[in-house]
Amino acid sequence: MSGRGASGAKPAAVALPLSRPSLTRGPPSPAEGGGKAEAPQNIWPDALRAARLLATDPHGFGGAVLRAGPGPVRERWLDTLRAMLPPGTPWRRLPPGIGDDSLLGGLDLAATLAAGRPVARAGLLAQANGGLIVVPMAERLPPGIAARLAGALDTGTASESPARFGLVLLDEGEGDETVADALADRLAFRIDLTGLGVAECDTPAVATDIDPGDPEADPLGTLCRLAEALGVASLRGPILAGRVARTLAAEEPVGTDAITAAARLVLAPRATRLPVPEEAMPEEAEAPPPPPAEDGPPEDTTDPAPADAAQDRVLESVRAAIPAKLLDQLLAGGVRLSAAKAGRVGQPAAARTGRPIGSRRGDPRRGRLDLLATLRAAAPWQALRRAAGETRPIVVRRDDLRIRILRQRTETTTVFCVDASGSAALERLAEAKGAVELLLAEAYVRRDRVALVAFRGAGAELVLPPTRSLTRAKRGLSGLPGGGGTPLAAGIDAALSVALGVRRSGSRPVIVLLTDGRANVARSGEGGRARAGAEALQAARALRAAGMPALVIDTGARGEGARAVADAMAARYLVLPRADAGLLSAAVRAAL
Amino acid sequence: MPTFPFSAIVAQDEMRQALLIAAVDPSIGGVLVFGDRGTGKSTAIRALAALLPPMRAVVGCPYNCDPDSPAESCPHCASLPGTRRKSEKKPVPVVDLPLGATEDRVVGTLDLERALGAGVKAFEPGLLARANRGFLYIDEVNLLEDHLVDLLLDVAASGVNTVEREGLSLRHPAKFVLVGSGNPEEGELRPQLLDRFGLACEVTTPQDIATRIAVVRARDAYERDPEGFCAARAGDETAIRKTILLARERLPHLNVPDSALERAAQLCLALGTDGLRGELTLMRTARALAALDGAESVTDDHIRRVAPAALRHRLRRNPLDESGSTARVERALAEVFS
Structure with missing residues (x-):
């Protein structure tokens, strides 16, 4: 346990709200330490190596996503990176809410009006040509700006002037808030310095030059197979990793060590699954099939063993660099794809339509x-x-x-908070799922979104992040289990946190709570009706304090508990002991 | 740096076929590409435009007018003196429409510089004008604000951009092939809008290692030596260019037999598509494919090959039906062609 300071120290770096609801998948994982993640002593050297690489060719590597709270550690990394750049390299900061004219270049309005003739000025992207742009609060970057940045990265131009820049996205997101995938996918590096202390960053500049190691016959093939083993779907992963490996090796042929380092830096942070260990691979062991183009040295084709062994070593090293959080999530039963937030729609501040x-x-x-x-x-x-x-x-x-x-007509996001506990759970869940799908089918016309939080057993989980996609909803809802105790307080907390996120992103949240109100699990995960009930009422009052519009649908037969909860959250109250999907969606629609 | 060559794109056969068809017959109404990130969507569209032969355009015309087109249809050309307009060769334009673009930038607006500087009421052409006779590419079209998508599809269907704003009143030609891409997991297009796109294809990241390695290798080779890489494929590029040009010539003379029309109608009936747009697009697409193939007339085989792309986005939605639209088209194909 001693080596795992990374996740333990997290609260120190990020100021968490006091009543942060648990949105963990299932029970808290017993896997604390189960992940074989290497100690954080490797995080900083890897981060430094990424900085060194980025400084050599900002545009070629696209840039880095730097996930860390504001503080000395992040500043130190940025300072280091800046010091590594050749003198005179542009270094710009993207101001929030930047307009097209300042970003891409255009008319200087004040000068134009004063002079009575058009006065042009270069945009930020063109000014940063050859250098880096630091993007603060990148997780809240409006999709329009992200699209322009991605477009400029692809073409290397902005409004016809050269703009070959790299990006440093400062990601201060909490929990599920992440940088838009469309942008992050184009950047080679993802660095997570969350929870790293200043003391751990004192490593003197490590030797970043790599001893090339044994020459590797088919570096790109190896990286592709590694990407496949780690579940990296986008092909930009192996392409960028190949570029990193070649830069690290400095000269052909690219050695095993360079490939290992490239895979650690580029592929490991993108991993969505753990590589299957050799011994656990049953007969379908096609994961490392023979390379299609047999242009390697002859001994490679006759005896595949050395190559396999080399690949295993690479894989083992990469495995160690997979973020600890991912391991925990995997062990707790599946990773939540960070793509959930990728397409955040709607900018509240400057309505452009309506x-x-x-x-x-x-x-x-x-x-x-x-x-x-x-x-x-x-x-x-x-x-x-x-x-x-x-x-x-x-x-x-x-x-x-x-x-x-x-x-502009603001869109509405309906957050369903469904009691998945006890005997009636299956039926109730099925109806809630049906209602979600019906509402979504309408959302084609109304452009609304739907989210679903389910609570059962010891805690609550976000089953369906806010979405308007039927495809996603179906997949998210299909594997939803039921049964267990009723942690009502945790459910309300989770729904509130989702709804607050929705409100921050500019849309109007409505919470629909389906429960019989008989709470019997407290926030701590312990049983006990009295305490669970009191906590549920407390959570309900927090909901009211946040001014969140809500609808409580009582699915119980007698209906005392749910009524009290509804009163505490100043919600509309409906009794629908036999709610079916159609009735439910009609009730929600009427209440909106 | 030269554009990545079209002939070097690995796999993604359906998308390539759809783009070629759109290049042969731009009236089909655009291509929608739905699928994962990093599957070469934007590479393919840029590559196709680079492959097309340069077009003749009137010198100085902001709408890239064809010198042989009637001058009255274009506000710039109509204002030119004389009947003969000077022309120059221009590459086929590919215009990117970024998310969050304002309506002003898309349709064009009052030229502020001239209005404020000289007190002249002049029109500043927008992206639609620049895209005339070329391609308009919208990444993440599903996240684009609805009113903009509406407007685009309307212009794409009519080929004319009508501007009535800020005291301006004019019409200019805006014929382009609309190419939209996006990931359905992040939001879906309204069915009415889906229906306006001529073709829809689904792309996925290749799943087998061999293809994946081939993609990465091609990209790597291109990045190391772009000129050399493109030079090595110049022959293939010329071959594709010739195929497109030949198909364009052949297209008006192609024979569409009644049996093919009947098949198309049967298919659309079996799938329950709304309106006649499905049949029309299916027929036109099959004709363009037959032209690409160098065939004499449209056959069942052509219809079978283009049916998924022409129809899969026109099916009536049933939120509780689990099977995907591609599977439904395949099923109908099996029934009709049994």
Whole structure:
């Protein structure tokens, strides 16, 4: 246990809210230490090596996702990276809420109006050509900006000027909040410094040059097979790893050690499954099939044993670099794909569509110009402005510009919180699943989203993160188990945390709680009706304090517990002991 | 750096076929590519455009007008003096439409520079104008705001962009092949919008190691020596270019027998697709494929090969039906062609 400071020290680095609900899958894993993850002493050297590589070719490697709370450790890594760059290399920070004109380049509005002729300026992407762009709070990057960054990474240009830059995405996300996959997939490195102490970063700069090791016959083939073994679906993984291996080896042929290092840096953080150990592979052991192109040295074809052994060694080393969290999740029963958050839709602040409800002062490139209002604003000043030999018929200044205010219909996200405990669970779950699918089928037209939290046994789990995809919903719901005690408080907590996340992303959450209200498991996971009931009411009051609209559907026969909970959360209350999917979705629709 | 050559794209046969068909007959109405990340969607579309022969366009026309097209249809060309317009060779444009693009940038808007600087009411063409006679590529089309998708599909269907805003009133040609891509797990397009796309294909990351290695190897070879890699495939590229050009010539003369039309109608009936768009697209797509094949007339085989791409996104949704749309098309094919 001594070697596993990484996950134990986590709360120190990230300030967690006090009543952070448990969203673990199933019971807390007994696997604390079960993962054979190497001690954190390897995290910092690996991070340094990634920095060294990134500094040599920011655009070629795309960049790095740096997951860490703000603090000295993150700063130290950034400082190190910056110091490694050749002097004069551009280093830019992406300001939040940047507009297209500043990002891609365009008209300098103030200068243009003053001069009376177009004045252009270079965008941030073009300014960063050859260097790096640091993106703070990357997990909350609007999809529009992420798409432009991804596009510029692909083409190496922004508005026709060269923009070959690398990205450092600073990911401060908690729990499920992660950087958009479309962007992260294009970057070679993912570094997780969460929970690393300053003391652990004192390693003097390690020798990053690699002894090439034994020459490897088919480096790309090996990396592809490794990626397959680790469940890395996207082919950008092995492509980037190949580039890293070649840079590390510095010269052909690429050696085993360079491949190992590349796989550790690039493939391990993308792993979605553990490689199957050799002895555990039954007859279907096709995982490492023979390479298709037999252009390796002859001894390789006659006796595959040495190559296999080499690959095993690589795999073992890579396995050690797989994030400890992944191991825990795998041991606790399956990894939740981080793709869940990839396509966050909707920007609340600047509505670009909808009904015009007036105009305000603003930059017409961030909204739609309201020409009449602009002229009206400029009109009273014309006599004054025309004074000094002005030739323009109308003099408009930046302060006169008006843009339309648009009001957008905000989308609704329905968070189902389903009691999956006890005997009636199966039936109730089936109906809830049916209701979710019916609501989703309607969401084609209404553009709404649905999420589902289930609670049973010792805790709650997020079965379906907010989605509007039927495909995803079906997959998420198909394997949902039922039975066990009723941890109502944990369920409400989890639903609240999902709903707060939904609200942060700009959509309107509604919680639908399906329960009979008879709580018998406390937040700690222990039994006991009295305490469980009190905690459930407490959680319900927290929901009300957050101003969360809610609907309680009582599935019990007698209905005392659920009523009290509904009152405590100031929710609408419905008794539907025999709820079927159709009735349920109709009730939810009526309540929205 | 030269574009990755089309002929070097490994696997993804359905997507390549769909793109070639769209290049032969742009009136089919665009291609929708749904699938995983990193499967070469954007590589394929850029590669196809680079492969097409350069087109003749009127010098200085922001809409890339064909010098042989009637001048009245384009606001720029109509304003030119004389009847003969100067032309130049231009590469076929591929315009990216990023997520979060404003309506202004897409349809065009009042030219602020000239309006404020010179007091002139002028139109600043948007992305639709730049995409005329080329390709408009939208990554993650399923995340694009609905009103923009509506607008795009409308323009793609009519080939004309009508602008009525900020005191401007004009129409300009905007004929392009719309290529959308996205991952259905992140949100789905409304069925009405799906139906407007001519073809839909599904791409997945290759599952067998041999193909995966082949993809990575090709990419690696290209990155190490782009010029050499492309030079080595110049012959293949020319062959594909010739096939497309020949197919375009052959297309108007292709014979579509009644039996083929009947098959198409039977298929659409069996699948219960709404409207006649399914049959129309199926017939046009089969004709384009026959032209690519160099066949004399459309046969059952052509219909069979294009049916999944032409129909799978037009099926009526049943949220509780577990089988995927591709499986349903295959089933109907087996029934009709039994």
